[in-house]
Amino acid sequence: MNQVEFDHFPCLLLVSHIETTHLLTCNTYAESFLGLQSIDGSFGINDMLSKASLIFYESYLKPILLSNGMCKEVQLTLLTHTGERVPAVAHITLKEAALYWAIYPAQERDKLYQELVSARENLEAKTEELTRLTRLDPLTSLLNRRALTADLNKIITLIKRKYVPVCLVLIDIDFFKPINDNFGHEYGDEVLIKLAAVLKGVVRESDLVARWGGEEFLLVLYNANVDDAFSYCDRIHEAVRDIDLPDNKHLTVSIGIANVKQEDISDSEVISKNIHVADSALYIAKKSGRNQTQLVS
Numbered sequence: 001m002n003q004v005e006f007d008h009f010p011c012l013l014l015v016s017h018i019e020t021t022h023l024l025t026c027n028t029y030a031e032s033f034l035g036l037q038s039i040d041g042s043f044g045i046n047d048m049l050s051k052a053s054l055i056f057y058e059s060y061l062k063p064i065l066l067s068n069g070m071c072k073e074v075q076l077t078l079l080t081h082t083g084e085r086v087p088a089v090a091h092i093t094l095k096e097a098a099l100y101w102a103i104y105p106a107q108e109r110d111k112l113y114q115e116l117v118s119a120r121e122n123l124e125a126k127t128e129e130l131t132r133l134t135r136l137d138p139l140t141s142l143l144n145r146r147a148l149t150a151d152l153n154k155i156i157t158l159i160k161r162k163y164v165p166v167c168l169v170l171i172d173i174d175f176f177k178p179i180n181d182n183f184g185h186e187y188g189d190e191v192l193i194k195l196a197a198v199l200k201g202v203v204r205e206s207d208l209v210a211r212w213g214g215e216e217f218l219l220v221l222y223n224a225n226v227d228d229a230f231s232y233c234d235r236i237h238e239a240v241r242d243i244d245l246p247d248n249k250h251l252t253v254s255i256g257i258a259n260v261k262q263e264d265i266s267d268s269e270v271i272s273k274n275i276h277v278a279d280s281a282l283y284i285a286k287k288s289g290r291n292q293t294q295l296v297s
């Protein structure tokens, strides 16, 4: 190949001596990339490779070249004449004592790869956030009905293997309609948010708290028997009293408890049956004058 054709290649083409490492010849692309004025034997491949790439070349590439005569798609870091580090892909062949290098700078490919990696990370974070949001009630940020049911199913599966007492606690605000009617729907929303905070504050990490419906909340108390559930509910009644209403009245709630019994766990309807039990207990609490907890066993 004559010199003119050699210079038309849009990549670094160079020949070096395998032992002395000196550059024997190169095309003009390589000359300008490496900032070479002339090839006088003073420039070696160690001048164009980063420290890490040079170690890689000496300890890994050179032995392969000596045994196989060729290395393909080798990732290296080049040093330009301005000291810039440029990722590159090289193909190298050994012929007699000369190494023939074809090197393609790969900045764009690396940039694209980085962009792809960060786009994927972004997408994963957004998917995670979306999954989280689909589980939450937008007003109170508590679990929504569907998420609680899914989580409760997992708890039931768990306690089928090794029984742990679990109580369902259904909470309903007393006279919420007049609160909305007298102080406005937005004020009603504020009350729901305050009650959600109270419920979150009362339970443990291992418990579940959900907005079950409009002004109805459901707690799943894990590893809690009926006595424990009653003392949780006492704390709820007490904390709810601190939520003042504009007419100098205080908020109150009615509560129904259901205790998930060991003998019922294998029933495929165990969740809906116990929610029904908690609902019946709540109904009794409302009928008995509200602002109280009832249990149907």
Ligand SMILES: Nc1nc2c(ncn2[C@@H]2O[C@H](COP(=O)(O)OP(=O)(O)OP(=O)(O)O)[C@@H](O)[C@H]2O)c(=O)[nH]1
Binding pocket: 139, 172, 173, 174, 175, 176, 177, 178, 180, 184, 185, 186, 187, 188, 189, 192, 213, 214, 215, 286, 290
């Ligand atoms: N502000 C607000 N109100 C809601 C929301 N969801 C449901 N409600 C209201 O909750 C009220 C529930 O009223 P009722 O079922 O009559 O119950 P109550 O007035 O609390 O009466 P008792 O439960 O018998 O003590 C209705 O006025 C609904 O409009 C909500 O997201 N925000």
